[in-house]
Amino acid sequence: MSYIDLKSAPKREDRLKACIAHGGSVCDLGGKGKKSCLVDDGERGFTQGSICLLLPALAMLNTLPDNVVLMHSAIGCGTCTHSQNANVRFGGNVRWGKVKDGTWLSTALNETDVISGGDAKLEQAIIEADKRYQPFSISVVSGCVPGIIGDDIDTVVKQVQPLVNAKLLPVHCEGFKTKIWATAYDAVYHSIGRTLLESTTSEKGAGEGGDAGLAPYQGLERLPRTVNLMNVSSMGRIDELELTRLLTGLGLAVNVFPVFAHPEGMVTATQAALSISTCPTHDDYFLTYLEERFGVPYLLKHMPIGIENTGLWLRDVARHFGAEEQGEEIIRREEAELHAALAEFRPLFTGKTVFVSAGEFRALATARLLEELGFRVVGIRSFHHDAFAEGEYEKLAASAVEDYPIDIANVQPFEEVNLLKRVKPDLFLGHANGNATAAKLGIPTHVIYNTGLAYIGYRGAYDLARRLARQRKNPSYNRRLAENLRLPYTDDWYQSPPFSYINTRGGVTA
Amino acid sequence: MSEHFIERSRYLCALGGAAATVTAIPGAIPILHSASGCAGNFAWTQNGGSALQVGGYCGALTTPSSNIQEHEVVFGGDERLREQVASTLKVMAGELFVVLTGCVPEIIGDDIKSVVAEFSSEGAPIIGAETGGFRGNSYWGYDLVLQALFRDVVAKSSTTESTEVNLWGIAPYGDPFWRGNLEGVRRHLEQLGLRVNSFFTTRDTLDGIRQAGSAALNIVVSEVYGLGAAALAAERHGIPYLSLPLPIGPTATAAFLRAVAHKLDLSGPTVEAVIAREKSDYFKLLEPLTDCWNDLDLQRYAIVVGDANYAGALTRFLADDLGWLPELTVCTDPLQEEEQQRLVSGLSDLDSGYEANLVFETDASQVIHHLRKKWPAGNGGTYHNTFSPAFVVGSSLERELAQTLGAGHLSVSFPVANRAVIDRGYTGFRGGLRLTEDLISSIVAGR
Incomplete structure (x- = not known):
């Protein structure tokens, strides 16, 4: 039995032994005698809030055209959509020239529902949403509350499906159930697979076993030159276009999947000749499924951030299609042009130190790119750790001038502030809503992920360099903040070792 | 208005409102006793809805949080909270610590009052409030924090x-x-x-x-x-x-x-x-606008869409001072009947004599249907008294409505995704001038 046959996707701490609490160093994680925290993940005795899998899941679901997101939880869950809606509007505009808000709803479970159950309310909500918005699909997303009071969204969906026109996609996002928020990608892909790609008329999936195995969905043709380019919302359109440009150079047609893809056309993904990931953290669950069920092979190794990494990524694709020479020619041409263009920025960056913070693979690939631009990496925070990243740590350990800290943390700015006070970097790159701490220390900062900006491929390397030069040219905003504000930490904390609270939960001493 | 769901809610849960309120108290540190995602959800919500204001001294992803998991759901979260409070007092510098509970610990029956009492009896400046998300929306969470302040922080005074x-x-x-x-x-x-x-x-x-x-x-x-x-x-x-x-x-x-x-x-x-x-002062300052006010024909029909504070307040200003025509006022909060009555009667006797038309509707997509009851769409004939020139004062979610109507638009009520606000305000005499500036500026932006 595959994971896809289960009601919901397993959590990643079980499936991948992923972890979120480790204080180590680049040599420790990527060098000789490396010590992985994959087993016995420790817990912190002090923690700050972060996100749960609901946020990345909604970031994907909200982009789907003609889809309504129906949250089944208390009223607060999913209000993060107010910021994600900016991406929905902007993304729709750059793709179709049309600005449109996402449509998201909540069953707003109240005290009565908590006592008597929310299944009936959900049932009525689905029926009414179908009638009012007439969407192609409704994603029914459960938060923590249904997970505790025992509501069963799968059963409700099964019962209501015959009564409505919209395809119903149950998505499990009970935040307390997993500390690895990357489980979100599996949760959404799981639902897409079960609802939109598998046969709804038979109990078994179209591709499962027998004569239908390893073929596109129900009699569709294989598209020999079409590739799936996976994007779970970590790339904006500008980055999609950069990768599409490179893949088109190899004579390939690109099917970007799944963000901003109409649910009705998602079966195209089963027809592709190859699926190409840009980040193993995002896609391993789904690409394994696409291969097992529909015979679509996949590439899941490199992230095309950085000059070398983009080359490695493109080379793998070229090799798959026997187009090695074409690939080498593109890489040669692109690198020559890029290196010449970067020449004016290198003197500004050479020897400057940088601290990087993001989702694991993104942080590591961006760190490599910054090294290529001339920076020296002095610290990295990865939001979690799993085995996919080992190769990236090895690359960074090999290029490190001296050892530096790696903080495996689901954000936890208290550890970051402690580390930053020690390593005093010249530049900090952090995730959305994650640059304020460094900014208040007066460190020049730049966002490491924003769907309106370019980061990926050769274009991304150049644009990032331009933006960093700009940030470094006048960091007065942050400098003035540091002169006039204080951070909310005690002096004692700054004197304590940064990883003091790792493995201390429940009275366990480090 | 749907009885079964709320569309694009313009507020968070009680915990979300409470956390934001504590962040705004000078020197205060919120401690969430909740699942790990609550704090992040609030940060992203503020990022998209609070006119570019996220956190403060201690908010957003800096907020201490017990981040409870399945283990606590099974075995209870009191111990974890005790540990989190003790470590927070060591790591975070605050003058007041406020423990706020989310849905999960409240449903599993954690006893936060006892945990908070243990620490406060030892002299820690700490209080608590039960703000589980299912208890109400963020405005209620705001109220609950103020209640906690009056209960446990405000000293009893023998004199007035x-x-x-x-x-x-x-x-x-x-x-x-x-x-x-x-x-x-x-x-x-x-x-x-x-x-x-x-x-x-x-x-x-x-x-x-x-x-x-x-x-x-x-x-x-x-x-x-x-x-x-x-x-x-x-x-x-x-x-x-x-x-x-x-x-x-x-x-x-x-x-x-x-x-x-x-x-x-x-x-x-x-x-x-x-x-x-x-x-x-107000009218001396307004005086020089008068020529352009007339020359550019700046009077508008208006739709006001706002929360329980703004719906009435904006309507009143437009009708009584600016001389616009607020033909429809939509309050997007889910309110008790008694609260609704209070807002209705507050708008029933405007100083200008203008007759307001207040409806209660949580779902923005339905506003147009309310308008059409009073102002039907054009019938294709040559002459038709249309709802034009029009303006929508609401949230950034009213941009589509404004576009449909060919109306101007200004975001004032949450969510405000498309403006940066630091300390701008619309209250008082001067606030009326600020609002006039912003409304008119949006009309003449292309001039």
Whole structure:
């Protein structure tokens, strides 16, 4: 039995032994005698809030055209959509020239529902949403509350499906159930697979076993030159276009999947000749499924951030299609042009130190790119750790001038502030809503992920360099903040070792 | 309005409102006892809805949180909370720590009161509030934090200072203009010779909050938000309260000041002198707009879409001062019938005599249907008295409605995704001028 046959996707701490609490160093994680925290993940005795899998899941679901997101939880869950809606509007505009808000709803479970159950309310909500918005699909997303009071969204969906026109996609996002928020990608892909790609008329999936195995969905043709380019919302359109440009150079047609893809056309993904990931953290669950069920092979190794990494990524694709020479020619041409263009920025960056913070693979690939631009990496925070990243740590350990800290943390700015006070970097790159701490220390900062900006491929390397030069040219905003504000930490904390609270939960001493 | 769901809710849960409120208290540190994602969800919500304001001294992803998991759901979360509070007191520098509970620990029955009492009995400046998300929305969470302050922080006072008042009714971050709106009202109260504790402005302090028990009056500039705290303060501290609409512009602000002066028995000449001076300034400043106001034909039909504070306050200003035609007012909060009645009667007798048309509708996509009841779509004939020229004063979610109607648009009520607000406010006399500037500027932006 595959994971896809289960009601919901397993959590990643079980499936991948992923972890979120480790204080180590680049040599420790990527060098000789490396010590992985994959087993016995420790817990912190002090923690700050972060996100749960609901946020990345909604970031994907909200982009789907003609889809309504129906949250089944208390009223607060999913209000993060107010910021994600900016991406929905902007993304729709750059793709179709049309600005449109996402449509998201909540069953707003109240005290009565908590006592008597929310299944009936959900049932009525689905029926009414179908009638009012007439969407192609409704994603029914459960938060923590249904997970505790025992509501069963799968059963409700099964019962209501015959009564409505919209395809119903149950998505499990009970935040307390997993500390690895990357489980979100599996949760959404799981639902897409079960609802939109598998046969709804038979109990078994179209591709499962027998004569239908390893073929596109129900009699569709294989598209020999079409590739799936996976994007779970970590790339904006500008980055999609950069990768599409490179893949088109190899004579390939690109099917970007799944963000901003109409649910009705998602079966195209089963027809592709190859699926190409840009980040193993995002896609391993789904690409394994696409291969097992529909015979679509996949590439899941490199992230095309950085000059070398983009080359490695493109080379793998070229090799798959026997187009090695074409690939080498593109890489040669692109690198020559890029290196010449970067020449004016290198003197500004050479020897400057940088601290990087993001989702694991993104942080590591961006760190490599910054090294290529001339920076020296002095610290990295990865939001979690799993085995996919080992190769990236090895690359960074090999290029490190001296050892530096790696903080495996689901954000936890208290550890970051402690580390930053020690390593005093010249530049900090952090995730959305994650640059304020460094900014208040007066460190020049730049966002490491924003769907309106370019980061990926050769274009991304150049644009990032331009933006960093700009940030470094006048960091007065942050400098003035540091002169006039204080951070909310005690002096004692700054004197304590940064990883003091790792493995201390429940009275366990480090 | 659907009975089964809320569309694009314009508020968070009780915990979300409570966390934002604690962040806004000077020197305060919220401690969430909740699942790990709650704090992040609030950060992203503020990022998209609070006019580019995220966190503060301690908010957003800096907020300490117990991040409870399945283990606690099975075995209880009290121990984890105890550990989190103890470590927070070591790591975080704060003058007041406020434990706030989310859905999960409340449903599993954690006993936060006992945990908080353990620490406070040892002298830690810590209080708690039960703010599980299913208990209500963020405005209720705001109220619950104020209640906790009046219960556990505000000292009981044996004396009453006749010139001291407390001011609230504007939820931090829930109203993107919270700082400016509080300051706008505060400024006028100070003109009456009052000393004001307003909890959340840069001029407020925790000491001022501790001494709030000696106030002669609690002034709530809301007909809905913060009234639970007002009732609690009346019972516990014996302070009477006055619940008044959010005052925007000269007419509403004059009425507001007269009501406060009357309640406090302040002398007539003082309040009338303040009103006269402010009014005189207001109209002198407005005077030079008058030619262009006429030349550019800047009067508009209007739809107001807002929360329980803004729906009425904006309508009142447009009708009574600006001379626009607010034909439809939509309040997007889910309210009790009694609360609805209060808002309806507040708009039933406008100073200008304009007849407001207030409806309660949580779902923005339905606003157009409410409008069509009064203003049907064109019938294709040559002559048709259409709803034009029109303007929508609402949230950034009303941009599609404005586009459909060919109307102008300004985001004021949450969510405000498309404006940066720091300390701008619309309350008071000057606030009316700011709002006039912003409305007209949006109309003439392409000029």
